[in-house]
Amino acid sequence: MEPLLEINRLSVDFHTRRGPLQALSEVSLTIRQGETVCLVGESGSGKTVASKSVMRLIDYENGRIAGGRIRLGGLDLASLSQNELRSLRGKKMAMVFQEPMAAFDPVYTIGYQIVETIRRHDSKSKEDAWEHAVSLLDRVGIPEPRIRMKQYPGELSGGMLQRAMIALALSCGPELLIADEPTTALDVTIQAQILQLLQELKEEFGMSILLITHDLGIAAEIADRVVVLYAGRVAEQAPTAELFARPHHPYTRGLLDSIATLDTEKGEKLHSIAGSIPSLTALPNGCLFHPRCPLATDKCRSEAPPLVARGEREWACWHTEELLKTTKGNKRSGGLDAASTAVPPDGALTATSPSSSQELLQVEGVRKYYPVKGSLPGRKRAYIRAVDDVSFSIRQGETFGLVGESGSGKSTLGRVLLQLEKATAGRIRFDGRELTDMGGTSLRSARKDIQMIFQDPYGSLDPRWNVGDIVGEPLRVHERLNASEKKERVARLLESVGLDASYASRYPHEFSGGQRQRIGIARAIALNPKFVLADEAVSALDVSVQAQVVNLLQELQEKLGLTYLFIAHGLQIVRHLSDRIGVMYLGKLVEIAPSHELFLRPAHPYTKALIASVPSADLGAKRERITLQGEIPSPARPPSGCRFHTRCPLATARCREEEPALRAVDPEHVVACHYPL
Amino acid sequence: MVRTIIGRVLSSLLVIAGSSVLVFVIMYLLPGDPVDSLIDPASATPEQIATLRHQLGVDQPLYAQLADYFGKLLRGDFGKSLLNSEPVLPKIIEHFPATLALAAASALLSVIVGVLLGVLSAIHRNRPIDVIARIVGLLGISMPTFWSGILLLLVFSIHLGWLPAMGSDGWKTLVLPAATLGLIGGGFIVRMVRNSMLEVVNEHFIVTLRSKGLSERAIMYRHALRNALIPSVTMIGMLVGEMLAGAVVIETVFSRQGIGRIVADAIMAKDLPVVQGVIVFSAIVYVLVNLLVDISYSYIDPRVRRAA
Numbered sequence: 001m002e003p004l005l006e007i008n009r010l011s012v013d014f015h016t017r018r019g020p021l022q023a024l025s026e027v028s029l030t031i032r033q034g035e036t037v038c039l040v041g042e043s044g045s046g047k048t049v050a051s052k053s054v055m056r057l058i059d060y061e062n063g064r065i066a067g068g069r070i071r072l073g074g075l076d077l078a079s080l081s082q083n084e085l086r087s088l089r090g091k092k093m094a095m096v097f098q099e100p101m102a103a104f105d106p107v108y109t110i111g112y113q114i115v116e117t118i119r120r121h122d123s124k125s126k127e128d129a130w131e132h133a134v135s136l137l138d139r140v141g142i143p144e145p146r147i148r149m150k151q152y153p154g155e156l157s158g159g160m161l162q163r164a165m166i167a168l169a170l171s172c173g174p175e176l177l178i179a180d181e182p183t184t185a186l187d188v189t190i191q192a193q194i195l196q197l198l199q200e201l202k203e204e205f206g207m208s209i210l211l212i213t214h215d216l217g218i219a220a221e222i223a224d225r226v227v228v229l230y231a232g233r234v235a236e237q238a239p240t241a242e243l244f245a246r247p248h249h250p251y252t253r254g255l256l257d258s259i260a261t262l263d264t265e266k267g268e269k270l271h272s273i274a275g276s277i278p279s280l281t282a283l284p285n286g287c288l289f290h291p292r293c294p295l296a297t298d299k300c301r302s303e304a305p306p307l308v309a310r311g312e313r314e315w316a317c318w319h320t321e322e323l324l325k326t327t328k329g330n331k332r333s334g335g336l337d338a339a340s341t342a343v344p345p346d347g348a349l350t351a352t353s354p355s356s357s358q359e360l361l362q363v364e365g366v367r368k369y370y371p372v373k374g375s376l377p378g379r380k381r382a383y384i385r386a387v388d389d390v391s392f393s394i395r396q397g398e399t400f401g402l403v404g405e406s407g408s409g410k411s412t413l414g415r416v417l418l419q420l421e422k423a424t425a426g427r428i429r430f431d432g433r434e435l436t437d438m439g440g441t442s443l444r445s446a447r448k449d450i451q452m453i454f455q456d457p458y459g460s461l462d463p464r465w466n467v468g469d470i471v472g473e474p475l476r477v478h479e480r481l482n483a484s485e486k487k488e489r490v491a492r493l494l495e496s497v498g499l500d501a502s503y504a505s506r507y508p509h510e511f512s513g514g515q516r517q518r519i520g521i522a523r524a525i526a527l528n529p530k531f532v533l534a535d536e537a538v539s540a541l542d543v544s545v546q547a548q549v550v551n552l553l554q555e556l557q558e559k560l561g562l563t564y565l566f567i568a569h570g571l572q573i574v575r576h577l578s579d580r581i582g583v584m585y586l587g588k589l590v591e592i593a594p595s596h597e598l599f600l601r602p603a604h605p606y607t608k609a610l611i612a613s614v615p616s617a618d619l620g621a622k623r624e625r626i627t628l629q630g631e632i633p634s635p636a637r638p639p640s641g642c643r644f645h646t647r648c649p650l651a652t653a654r655c656r657e658e659e660p661a662l663r664a665v666d667p668e669h670v671v672a673c674h675y676p677l
Numbered sequence: 678m679v680r681t682i683i684g685r686v687l688s689s690l691l692v693i694a695g696s697s698v699l700v701f702v703i704m705y706l707l708p709g710d711p712v713d714s715l716i717d718p719a720s721a722t723p724e725q726i727a728t729l730r731h732q733l734g735v736d737q738p739l740y741a742q743l744a745d746y747f748g749k750l751l752r753g754d755f756g757k758s759l760l761n762s763e764p765v766l767p768k769i770i771e772h773f774p775a776t777l778a779l780a781a782a783s784a785l786l787s788v789i790v791g792v793l794l795g796v797l798s799a800i801h802r803n804r805p806i807d808v809i810a811r812i813v814g815l816l817g818i819s820m821p822t823f824w825s826g827i828l829l830l831l832v833f834s835i836h837l838g839w840l841p842a843m844g845s846d847g848w849k850t851l852v853l854p855a856a857t858l859g860l861i862g863g864g865f866i867v868r869m870v871r872n873s874m875l876e877v878v879n880e881h882f883i884v885t886l887r888s889k890g891l892s893e894r895a896i897m898y899r900h901a902l903r904n905a906l907i908p909s910v911t912m913i914g915m916l917v918g919e920m921l922a923g924a925v926v927i928e929t930v931f932s933r934q935g936i937g938r939i940v941a942d943a944i945m946a947k948d949l950p951v952v953q954g955v956i957v958f959s960a961i962v963y964v965l966v967n968l969l970v971d972i973s974y975s976y977i978d979p980r981v982r983r984a985a
Contacts, residue, residue: 055888090890102881105900107907107979117889152979168889 003030004208005054005176010068010078012046012053012232014061021280023049024232026068028307028314031176036202036209038223038240040216040255042542043513044277046232047212051178054210055095056085073175091121094169098181100161104153110137111149114168121172136167140197159190159631166197170205177202180212187405187569189628192613195222214542216255217615220244225312228252231278231288234307236315244617248315250293250323258547259572259617269554270576272547276512287318295319360531360563361394361417366426368409368416372636384636386412388587389426391662394531399557399564401578401595403571403610407632408584410567414535417565418450419443431530448478451524455536457516461508467494467519468504474526493522496559497552514545518552525556535567550577571614575599580668583607586643587635589662593669603671606644642674650675682972689968696960701746704953705739713947715759755957756950758943765954769936773958775845776935779858779927780920782851786859788913791866792906798867799874799905800897810867817864822923826857826930843932854931858923862916869912873905880904907978914970921959 012024024046031037039047052058054070056077070077072093077085097103104113114133118124124132130149137145140163153161162182169177179198183191199222202209213219219226220240227237228251236249247253257271275292278284286303290296299318307316317323367390369383387409394400402410415421417428419435428435431449438446451474454460461470472490475481481489491501497518508516517537524532534553538546550573556562568574574581574595581598583591583606591604602608609628630647633639642660645651652674660672712729721729730736734745749756755765790813798810816825833853834842844850877883878901886896924937936955943951975981 052884057884057887060884060887086890086892088890089888095885095888097881097885099881103885105882105886105904107903107977108900109979116891120890154980165885168885 002033004033004035004073005029005031005210006069006071007050007054008069008071010050010053010070011066012049012058012063013066014058014063016062018281020064020066022066022232023063023280024053026307027229027232027234028068029227029234029237031208031210033175034202034206034208035224036199036211036222038219038226039210039212039229040214040219040226041229042214042255042277042544044231044279045229047229048180049232050229051095051180051210051212054176054178055089055093056080056082087121090117090169090174091172092174093176093178094172094174096162096165096169096177096179096182099185100158100165101153101185103165104161106153109150109152110156110164114149114164114171117168118171133167133171136171137164140164140167140170140201141193142167157631158186159193162186162190162194163197166194166201170201173205175207176210177207178210178212181214182211183218184214187632188571188613189405189610190631191218192615192628195615198222215615216244216259216543217617220617221615228255231283232280233288234314234316235289236313236317238313238315242313246324248313248320248323249289249317250295250319251289253323254292255543256617258543268576269551270547272551273544274548276514276542276545287316295322358396359393360396360431361565362427362429363393363417364391364427364429366390366413366416366428367424368412368421369424382636384634385587385638386635387416387423388638390584390587390589391426392582392589392592394563394565395579396530397557397561397563398579399566399577401574401581402565402567402584403569403574403581404584405610405632406569407586407635409587409635410584411535413584414452414533414565414567418452418533419447445478448474448527449530451527451529451532453517453520453524453532453534453537456540457513457520458508458540460520461516463508466505466507467511470508470519471504471522471526474523478527489526490522493526494519496525496556497522498548512545513541514548517541517545517549521549521552521556525560525562528560529562531563531565533565533567536569537566538573539568539570546573553577571611583610586632586638588643588672590644590673591669591671592662593666593671597666597669601669601677603665603669603676604644604673605648605650605677608677609647642672681975685968685971689964692964693961696964697747697750697957698743700953700956700960701743702739704949705742707949709947750957755954758951759948760946765951766958768939768951769954769958772934772936772939775933776921776924776928776937778851779854779924779933779935780917782855783857783859783920783923784862784913784916786855787862787864787866787916790859790863792870792909794863795867795870795909796874796897796902796905799871799878802875807871810871814864814867814871817860817862817867819864820860822857822861822926823930825860826854826927829853829857830930845933845935850931850933854927854933857930858920858927861919861923862913865912865916865919866909869909870905873908874901877901877904903977907974910970910974910977914967917966918963921963 007027007029009026009028010024011022011026013020014023027050029037039050041047049058049063053063053065054077058064059082065078068078075088104110111130111133114136115126115129118129118132119126134145134149137148142148142160142163148156148160148164156164182198183194186194195218198209201207211222223240225237225239226243228235228249230251235251236243236247238248243252244256247256251273254271254273258273273292278288278291284291285301287293287296287300287305290300293300297318305316305318307314366387367385368387369385372382372384390413402413404410412421416423419438423436426436430446433446435443435446468487468490471493472486475486475489487504490504494501494503499515499518499522508519511519538549541549553564554577557564564577566574566577578595580592581595582589583604585606591598591602591607593603598607599611602611613628628647633646639646641657642648642651642655645655648655654674658674660674662670662672664670665676712726712733712735715729716725727736734742737745753766755769757764794810794813798807801807830842830853833840840852841850883896883901886900921937924935925941927933928935928937929941936958940952940955943955
């Protein structure tokens with residue numbers, strides 16, 4: 001059959017002050033009618049540029065097609081004028097973006113923006129277009145579509161907005177839907193819903209989908225074929241099953257090995273790809289991947305491998321034969337040894353000895369309520385119950401994971417534990433001392449033992465401070481060191497996180513995301529704390545780099561005897577790192593269990609659904625599809641009884657009325673559910 | 678929505694009250710005795726001075742004077758001129774229309790020129806129109822009005838003779854003063870609109886709009902401009918203050934009637950009640966305009982409406 005989209009040796013340049021910058025080089029791919037193709041790669045691989053080139057949106061960003069062709073159903077997109085393209089965009093090809101919150105014009109209603117698109121391409125009356133838009137919103141699963149039509153983007157949740165975005169994209173019946181990381185900004189439960197929706201709609205509307213993602217799990221789940229991009233070139237492409245079974249490029253292999261799956265064990269080192277993706281201004285010679293490749297030889301360093309095509313597959317590597325020899329079975333075969341990590345392996349990391357039973361942090365009945373603004377005087381004051389009666393404890397030397405959807409209160413809880421915000425009620429005891437009563441000097445000295453690693457490696461480092469000052473600041477505050485002592489300490493800290501001591505005089509913008517996160521970690525461990533809170537510390541990083549940082553965190557725990565509270569929404573990583581995990585839902589802890597146990601035998605229906613929502617890169621195990629319906633309710637008006645009952649498949653009348661208390665189903669395993677699984 | 682408006686009105690009243698008190702206190706703290714400007718202290722007897730002080734009420738303690746002043750303000754009594762005992766408020770009201778006309782004309786001018794140039798210069802970045810807009814912006818914010826006013830006078834009334842040099846009757850006398858004053862506002866608005874347009878066109882939703890197949894014209898004027906105007910509207914409210922302050926100079930340069938002129942004369946004559954009255958009156962006008970801006974804001978930006 002004639003392919004719907006055919007990209008042939010496409011090269012794209014961006015015009016910059018320093019001359020043209022090649023973002024894509026001879027990228028080819030085809031999408032057949034009704035096919036889903038995933039474009040996979042880390043940030044900087046050029047996947048978004050590729051998708052924007054198809055829409056020719058790069059023309060607005062100083063981009064230019066420097067060579068090659070893009071054919072969509074017989075039209076040569078590369079040679080059309082912007083005017084001709086405008087009648088195709090939104091009509092024949094449509095796009096869904098990563099940040100649903102930012103993708104709508106905030107000052108017009110959802111309805112207006114959908115109707116605007118319909119009326120641009122189809123000669124429909126306003127009323128007909130409006131009705132069509134309502135039916136689309138209804139189809140993509142938005143409740144009360146007529147009300148939503150009149151709402152503004154700021155009034156809808158991220159998940160709802162992404163549905164609305166999909167409705168918008170579908171409004172003129174496109175043949176090709178391009179989805180650029182459509183679920184990256186969403187919770188796993190919502191992600192599962194959106195992916196399922198996309199698949200249903202593809203059948204229904206007879207479209208083809210080009211899906212861009214960094215998550216191989218998503219690719220495994222919905223793609224027919226996968227194209228792996230690296231630094232603007234195709235590294236490999238193959239039908240999904242074949243790609244996952246026998247990757248032909250060491251980069252693909254590295255990506256697959258980097259994923260912490262739900263069955264990697266704590267203590268095991270995650271495989272990571274050394275280094276990070278090269279910048280387009282400083283591409284290496286020969287094979288672009290060679291500086292990070294464990295199989296690289298002199299040939300790789302001098303000569304770029306051509307794209308070899310065999311059957312349905314294509315790849316560009318000199319050493320595929322060798323790579324395949326090391327692949328035993330189909331999965332996680334121990335990986336490529338040399339690729340293991342950028343951190344020098346010092347000794348085998350045995351599974352952390354189940355930490356001493358001494359409790360370092362005890363949390364009792366902690367609540368954090370925020371008053372709702374604008375409640376009228378006289379009326380009962382309304383509160384957002386961000387954290388509502390949470391009790392648990394963390395033992396010396398263990399890693400406690402905290403998971404839940406956004407809005408579950410996990411980050412608030414973290415901030416309250418660190419006394420960055422005062423608890424509304426409850427007690428927090430750290431190392432035998434009551435933190436909640438402390439103030440001023442005593443709190444400041446207690447903080448030496450409690451440090452934090454932040455989510456955003458860009459926002460959490462002052463761009464005008466050099467690395468030495470950033471890492472040395474806690475030393476300056478808490479310890480009296482002279483300049484040379486401080487310099488020495490900073491140097492050792494940088495080395496202990498796998499950075500060069502000479503980086504101390506550089507500034508944050510000179511570093512990649514992964515390196516910045518290492519700097520953040522060095523700052524957190526500067527004072528030899530006992531306890532480190534890592535709030536989504538790796539979620540902003542690419543998978544290969546994520547693995548490096550996770551390994552580093554584990555290694556430091558070993559070496560320094562740290563206790564971690566690891567907050568994240570990425571379940572695989574939490575499972576990999578944690579000894580015990582607590583699951584939060586709407587301000588409540590609903591389940592606490594040893595990590596292994598929690599994933600094997602989740603007792604709370606919410607935990608089970610959360611686990612099931614995670615897309616798996618393991619093709620062999622087609623997971624049970626129990627995607628959670630609906631979205632997390634507002635913490636200002638939590639449901640009565642069990643807060644989860646509105647979304648729980650097992651809810652009964654009792655759940656609606658009576659709030660379940662935490663009780664033990666096992667000495668180590670507590671759950672708040674009337675009908676534990 | 679109604680609740681927000683009520684809230685805003687109440688806080689506006691507070692601001693007016695606060696600023697009247699502030700004005701009074703500043704006047705009180707000014708060095709010099711108001712009596713000095715009425716009689717010659719060298720020739721008057723101490724009894725005469727004391728009597729005069731008593732008549733004016735300045736022998737009272739601060740709080741008593743303040744209470745008296747505030748009570749009168751509430752009743753619409755802005756006091757009397759020291760020079761001719763004329764009540765202040767009627768005089769302000771009599772002259773305000775001329776200042777209002779000037780302020781309105783220059784505001785209109787600066788908004789039209791500012792928004793138009795700002796948008797064009799952002800859309801055609803680094804093109805000739807952008808260069809022109811940037812020059813206008815720079816001149817507008819950096820030329821003092823007493824200088825640019827005189828310059829315009831020289832060119833258009835004296836050399837070319839197209840427009841009258843002074844007076845305040847008929848639209849012709851309004852053109853030059855409004856242009857002088859409008860230039861400042863225009864300069865600010867050009868820069869503001871240009872910057873926020875440049876910011877908005879980099880927003881993600883602009884890419885969405887392009888991916889829908891909309892024309893650039895629709896994207897720029899229907900979507901980007903409305904978003905870019907949100908911060909500019911606040912700016913326009915604040916410009917009213919500039920206009921009122923500028924009126925003092927402009928009305929003097931062009932020999933126009935108006936409250937700016939009144940206050941300039943009163944300052945020269947040390948006629949404090951008049952100065953005080955005009956300042957309080959201007960404060961009220963300023964607060965009212967900004968109240969309107971706040972309310973209109975929530976009509977332009979649905980996010981503000983929702984937060985309310």
